[in-house]
Amino acid sequence: MKAGIVGASGYSGLELIRLLLGHPEVEIETIVSPSNAGSKLDDIFPHLTNIQNCDFDSLDLNDLAERTDVVFFATPAGISSQSIPSLLEKGVTCIDLSGDFRLKEDGLYEEWYKHSSPPAQTLKKAVYGLSEFYPEEIASADLIANPGCYPTASLLGILPVIQQEWVDPASLIIDGKSGLSGAGRKTSIAAHFSEVNENVSAYKLGRHQHIPEIEQIISSQIGKDIQLTFSTHLIPLTRGMMCSMYINLKHEKTDREVIELYQSFYENHPFIRIMPEGKWPTPKGVAGSNYCDIGFSVDSRTNRLTVISVIDNLMKGAAGQAVQNMNLRFGYPEMLGLTLSPVFP
Ligand SMILES: NC(=O)c1ccc[n+]([C@@H]2O[C@H](COP(=O)([O-])OP(=O)(O)OC[C@H]3O[C@@H](n4cnc5c(N)ncnc54)[C@H](OP(=O)(O)O)[C@@H]3O)[C@@H](O)[C@H]2O)c1
Missing domain, CATH: 3.40.50.720 (NAD(P)-binding Rossmann-like Domain)
Structure with a gap:
């Protein structure tokens, strides 16, 4: 071809x-x-x-x-x-x-x-x-x-638990962090080595063009319009991104139950790797590959679930x-x- x-x-x-x-x-x-x-x-x-x-x-x-x-x-x-x-x-x-x-x-x-x-x-x-x-x-x-790169990491990480109706989708907060290649090859002051190295900066808060994309897919999956909070940060990596997501559970769940749900959901999807209990993924763990690694933590005090999803933004x-x-x-x-x-x- x-x-x-x-x-x-x-x-x-x-x-x-x-x-x-x-x-x-x-x-x-x-x-x-x-x-x-x-x-x-x-x-x-x-x-x-x-x-x-x-x-x-x-x-x-x-x-x-x-x-x-x-x-x-x-x-x-x-x-x-x-x-x-x-x-x-x-x-x-x-x-x-x-x-x-x-x-x-x-x-x-x-x-x-x-x-x-x-x-x-x-x-x-x-x-x-x-x-x-x-x-x-x-x-x-x-x-x-x-x-988009952020929507890929976010949706792969959060859709299974939304589809199972274990969580309240309207409570979703996504904290995204991206390496510099996410902004493409053109240069800008914000992408200058001296500005980015040993630094972290928030950008496009509440204005990022990936917000409506993520909302559109979650809304179509649940048959109801939702809006979410999505914050983006630039971190001193060449490639790689991490989305840390926080969402309210409707009922009490354990880490094990969440992990088992994701393992069975992605059973036939070789590019999705589910982390074991107490381990969380890193961008370096997927760099240069097409994998998306996902890890979890249930906070039983607040009844909130944290999902960490990482991908290589260019892959x-x-x-x-x-x-x-x-x-x-x-x-x-x-x-x-x-x-x-x-x-x-
Ligand atoms: N970077 C990421 O991690 C990432 C992830 C997901 C999606 N995307 C999306 O993928 C697209 C490319 O992103 P990128 O980061 O690879 O950008 P990039 O490094 O800035 O490269 C842009 C490319 O587009 C070409 N181009 C610019 N204007 C053009 C025109 N009028 N006609 C034909 N070609 C033109 C440029 O060619 P010249 O060099 O000749 O100008 C260059 O090859 C963007 O829409 C971006 O949002 C990027």
């Missing part, structure tokens, strides 16, 4: 290159980066010397459609919604890592992303690509809206899940090309 990557010079695009190079069923046919068009991949990214020998292309939709079966968009908000409608018409399957096709409610995308809404007809075709929850829908989708939070979705869509084994173990230490 022939794949194109638009946004191949960004962090998620580079991670797609790394994964697809190891995928036995896929050939990288074209890599698109407007600012690097005509340059050799290994001139710009010497770590790929002798590994992949090709040039960056400019964005040409006819060329993409002629040469590829699947196109990944690893571009900033507002880009893919202009290109995907025409690619779909030409029969190309699209997997969008940006937020352009995730929010279904009218006006919500414009409100949170400050870009024009995507075309309504195309938005209707988009399937939310949370692989473990929507595999059948993904398998027949021509447009997959790959989830399960972006490129890894995108390849997992491609596997589901094209009928390959879910783990194909994704069996990399975490890099440790």
Whole structure:
């Protein structure tokens, strides 16, 4: 199968290159980066010397459609919604890592992303690509809206206990922490080494664009609109993210009962690993891999459950899940090309 990557010079695009190079069923046919068009991949990214020998292309939709079966968009908000409608018409399957096709409610995308809404007809075709929850829908989708990194970590961590109605969803508080690659390759003062190193900073409190995405999925799962508190922090890691979630239990539960629920819920989902009692996951434990590790603590004094969920933002939070979705869509084994173990230490 022939794949194109638009946004191949960004962090998620580079991670797609790394994964697809190891995928036995896929050939990288074209890599698109407007600012690097005509340059050799290994001139710009010497770590790929002798590994992949090709040039960056400019964005040409006819060329993409002629040469590829699947196109990944690893571009900033507002880009893919202009290109995907025409690619779909030409029969190309699209997997969008940006937020352009995730929010279904009218006006919500414009409100949170400050870009024009995507075309309504195309938005209707988009399937939310949370692989473990929507595999059948993904398998027949021509447009997959790959989830955001924070929503992936949060939803995988909290949905089982919400689906079982063990908790009050309206009481959910999510405390998210992300490494710097979550903000992409472009630089800013806030991402300056001197500002980030040995520091932690809160950002976009109550304004993060992943808030409506998480609310949308939880609301659709329980059939009722909910709102939640979600705080985001920047931490001095290159890759990795942790979501610590706090939620009120409806009835008394023990750590063991919660762990058993999750073990059985994710029994057939190899990328989800449930931590044993008294152990909690770390971003380093999943770095470079497509795993999501989840740990728990029941506070019997407050009758509150804490769920800790970690992923590598560029893997399960972006490129890894995108390849997992491609596997589901094209009928390959879910783990194909994704069996990399975490890099440790
Ligand atoms: N980073 C993460 O952890 C993460 C996780 C989940 C989802 N995402 C989402 O994935 C997308 C990419 O994120 P990233 O962090 O990889 O970004 P990034 O490092 O900033 O890279 C952005 C890429 O998009 C390309 N691009 C920019 N404007 C373009 C245009 N008009 N047409 C075509 N290509 C264009 C850039 O190419 P040039 O170099 O030529 O400008 C670059 O290759 C974003 O929507 C982000 O929200 C990121």
